[in-house]
Amino acid sequence: MTDTIRLALVGMGKIAHDQHVPAIAGNPAFELVATVSRSPNGVEGVPHFHDIDELAKSDIAVDAVALCTPPQVRHAIAAAALENNWHVFLEKPPGATLAEVAVLEELAAKANVTLFASWHSRYALGVEPAREWLSARKVTSAAITWREDVRQWHPGQAWIWEAGGFGVFDPGINALSIATHIMPQPFFIEQATLDFPANRDAPIAADVAFRTTDGRPVTLDLDWRQEGHQSWDIVVETTDGTLKLAEGGAVLTLPDGSTPHHEEGLHGEYPGLYARFAELVQGGRSDVDIAPLRHVADAFMRGKRREVEDFVE
Structure with a gap:
């Protein structure tokens, strides 16, 4: 992996555009190299793909993905990312069920990549x-x-x-x-x-x-x-x-x-999340706190x- 974390943003809804895109742009540890969404609402100048399989088959070099999709569909996308040995940032909630998050944690450990369950x-x-x-x-x-x-x-x-x-x-x-x-x-x-x-x-x-x-x-x-x-x-x-x-x-x-x-x-919630994600990736660690989801x-x-x-x- 290069010093800069090459990141793909998956699920280009309101939260991705309003919070994730500015936070990524403001953190020199990251480079936004692709967006993925069933809608055409990507980021100007950034390659856009319909789904994560299309991204994986492309010639775009990716180190990590941030998933901003609804929780019901997130597990399959996260699992595919982990199978590609990509670090994964999960928008809250980390999944639709506790069991699927546990499976993702095991997959991340086996792949020796970072899984981050974020709580902005x-x-x-x-x-x-x-x-x-x-x-x-x-x-x-x-x-x-x-x-x-x-x-x-x-x-x-x-x-x-x-x-x-x-x-x-x-x-x-x-x-x-x-x-x-x-x-x-x-x-x-x-x-x-x-x-x-x-x-x-x-x-x-x-x-x-x-x-x-x-x-x-x-x-x-x-x-x-x-x-x-x-x-x-x-x-x-x-x-x-x-x-x-x-x-x-x-x-x-x-x-x-x-x-x-x-x-x-002072830098805001989402810049704080991306600072934490960079720290985890660079340190070779995961952070998967499920306490809120368990409640x-x-x-x-x-x-x-x-x-x-x-x-x-």
């Missing part, structure tokens, strides 16, 4: 200082509220309502990726209620109750029907006061009113299904 919300400005502050405190409870308007943030994305598309857990897994990172003790689900529109196969809202290993309550309130102000907040009560993370982890407020931030977070799977296993009115976009 962990790179928000306030997350790392929140983790550091909580590491020395005793948590008494935590409340996570992630409420947004699906029509605003996910317009026309039919796949997200299909089985394996996660529904409201698509943004909700961002909250869980932060919570599993900052909480000083693990937590597990006790009960949940999932609201499914009568005409959809994925939930539009969820109310989940967790408990930490030392018996402290953690609640998760997800809703895609929010109008007006959007809420992406985590409030952690401790014996030393209340920690608040707002705006999806971007704004941290400690009990004394101070708002510390981590300097490394989502547990919610579907433990949750009561409640049918609500049809969702019509």
